[in-house]
Amino acid sequence: MKRVLLVIAALLSLTVLLTACKKDGDTLSTTTSTATSAAAEPTATPEPTLPPYEANVLTGEPKGADYPEGQRITAVMVNNIVAARPQRGLSKADILFEIKVEGGITRFMPVYTDYKTIGEVGPIRSGRDQFFRLILPWQALYIHEGQSVVMQQYAIDYDYGKLNNNDGANGYRDYGRVNWAGQSYNAGTLRLEHTMYTNSDNIENYITSQNVDMSRTYNSTFFNFVDYRLGTTRDLSNSIDSAYSDKYGPIVSDGQYIEVEHSPSYKTRFIYDEATNQYKMQQNYSDGQWRDTVDEAADNKVLTFPNVIVLYTDIHTYPGHEAKDLQYAEYAWGGIGYYCYGGKCEKIYWQKGTPLETLRLYYLNEDGSCSDTPVEINTGKSYVAVTDVDFAGNFVHSTLESVNLSNATTQTYEKNYVEDDAKAGETLGSSTDDLTAAATGSGSAEG
Numbered sequence: 001m002k003r004v005l006l007v008i009a010a011l012l013s014l015t016v017l018l019t020a021c022k023k024d025g026d027t028l029s030t031t032t033s034t035a036t037s038a039a040a041e042p043t044a045t046p047e048p049t050l051p052p053y054e055a056n057v058l059t060g061e062p063k064g065a066d067y068p069e070g071q072r073i074t075a076v077m078v079n080n081i082v083a084a085r086p087q088r089g090l091s092k093a094d095i096l097f098e099i100k101v102e103g104g105i106t107r108f109m110p111v112y113t114d115y116k117t118i119g120e121v122g123p124i125r126s127g128r129d130q131f132f133r134l135i136l137p138w139q140a141l142y143i144h145e146g147q148s149v150v151m152q153q154y155a156i157d158y159d160y161g162k163l164n165n166n167d168g169a170n171g172y173r174d175y176g177r178v179n180w181a182g183q184s185y186n187a188g189t190l191r192l193e194h195t196m197y198t199n200s201d202n203i204e205n206y207i208t209s210q211n212v213d214m215s216r217t218y219n220s221t222f223f224n225f226v227d228y229r230l231g232t233t234r235d236l237s238n239s240i241d242s243a244y245s246d247k248y249g250p251i252v253s254d255g256q257y258i259e260v261e262h263s264p265s266y267k268t269r270f271i272y273d274e275a276t277n278q279y280k281m282q283q284n285y286s287d288g289q290w291r292d293t294v295d296e297a298a299d300n301k302v303l304t305f306p307n308v309i310v311l312y313t314d315i316h317t318y319p320g321h322e323a324k325d326l327q328y329a330e331y332a333w334g335g336i337g338y339y340c341y342g343g344k345c346e347k348i349y350w351q352k353g354t355p356l357e358t359l360r361l362y363y364l365n366e367d368g369s370c371s372d373t374p375v376e377i378n379t380g381k382s383y384v385a386v387t388d389v390d391f392a393g394n395f396v397h398s399t400l401e402s403v404n405l406s407n408a409t410t411q412t413y414e415k416n417y418v419e420d421d422a423k424a425g426e427t428l429g430s431s432t433d434d435l436t437a438a439a440t441g442s443g444s445a446e447g
Contacts, residue, residue: 050229057138057218058094058113060225060379067113072163072216074115074203075135077144078108079125082286082412084194085180088297089121095222096303099130099386100315102325102420104263111135115203120297122197123177124168126421127151129432130315130329130386136160137358139216143169143203145196148326149422150318150435157432158355162212169206171198180291193419223361223382224374233378236344239363246347246368255338255345257403259396260310260385265412268293268385270308271400272343278304279340281383286412290405307382309361310395311337311350315388319438324420328439329386334370337361338397341378345397348375355432 054063058073078087080098090096093110101107109131112118126146132154135142145168147155155164173195175185183189207214226234236242242252258270258279269290270279281293281303294300314330334351339361349362349370361375396403428435 055221056113058222060221062228070215070217072141072214073111074141075109075111076121077125077127079123080106080108083179084123086294086296089118090303091295091298091301092118095382097384100262101128101327104265106262106266116200118200120197120199123194124171124196129154133355136355146421148420149426152422153428154432162210168196168198170202171196223377226376226378228379234376236341236346239346241363244366251364252344252346254399255340255397256343256400257398258308258340261391261394262387278306279308280304284412305383306380308340309382309384311386312389312392326420
């Protein structure tokens with residue numbers, strides 16, 4: 001509205017100036033009729049008024065007719081140990097998080113706008129606080145099977161109640177499922193923890209039977225998305241910081257190939273397809289080969305994302321929890337990250353702060369520092385990695401021509417560790433604030 005008023009005011013001012021600045025010798029007709037004079041005057045064309053901004057909270061896309069207005073988002077913990085692959089339900093996720101947990105492995109947290117559209121998802125695995133703290137500000141329904149003692153303490157400290165579901169939302173075992181290597185529990189070659197699944201009906205039954213409050217109104221989106229009403233996408237090549245460079249090189253550079261190292265043995269990579277403007281996701285396996293990350297419940301559909309976001313921070317073992325290698329991810333400091341879209345990668349800054357603060361992404365200033373301007377993320381699904389800053393130097397983003405995609409890489413393996421599964425009511429004996437204070441300062445997120 002302010003802009004419309006300014007346009008009208010400018011036109012009125014121009015009309016006044018044209019009249020006031022009449023040169024000598026110019027004549028104005030005094031015989032022209034009022035109607036003719038009115039017709040001759042320029043008419044201001046009003047600026048189109050945009051409809052209300054009604055965006056999907058997780059993708060920034062316009063809400064469709066089936067959008068679950070006023071409903072909480074849902075997050076599920078999914079196993080990503082190599083023996084648990086392929087997973088089910090990942091292709092339905094609007095945001096897919098991957099973060100390191102104990103033993104050098106990673107775990108997935110798919111986040112869904114509507115639990116009713118998930119279908120089947122799994123194998124379900126235990127909850128971890130480095131994931132929970134990302135969805136805590138959004139008060140999402142959080143589904144997992146088991147949880148670490150730290151995760152349980154967070155649920156207690158923040159009074160999460162029935163929104164923290166610890167049984168896979170009435171999850172069930174698929175004893176006959178066969179993994180990528182032909183192993184199954186029924187054949188005695190696959191461990192039990194790789195067999196738990198749930199689905200939309202079971203989640204619905206849990207919500208109904210436990211009277212879980214799924215009502216939630218969101219007044220912002222998860223990221224600062226490009227406004228879908230403008231019908232545009234942001235070209236990273238023409239980003240506001242595309243002319244900047246730091247000591248490592250240009251802020252915006254090639255990103256047709258992306259490789260993320262989570263630990264010495266766990267890697268994820270993305271291959272850009274210009275025809276679809278999507279990144280195809282692949283992971284490294286225990287035989288040293290790369291394989292597509294697929295959704296077994298969707299006819300082995302390959303996971304693809306238009307947005308790939310990689311955030312670096314200090315990740316290390318919680319003091320006092322070395323025996324189970326429970327990992328602490330430092331969210332208070334913020335740090336450097338990358339936003340990749342359209343075959344380009346843009347270096348960014350990220351911040352979060354306290355557990356109740358949301359994740360925020362920012363452009364860099366010309367000197368490489370964090371600016372005050374939030375990064376605009378293009379609409380659509382996103383993959384987000386929160387990754388140990390120790391491996392920031394191994395982040396690869398390049399053209400496809402510079403990579404041999406057929407090469408095998410580091411063989412994926414898991415360290416020996418004892419899975420932490422807190423007993424009901426078990427506490428740390430201290431608050432999560434105290435635990436965080438003890439864990440903070442063991443490393444640097446800047447790198």
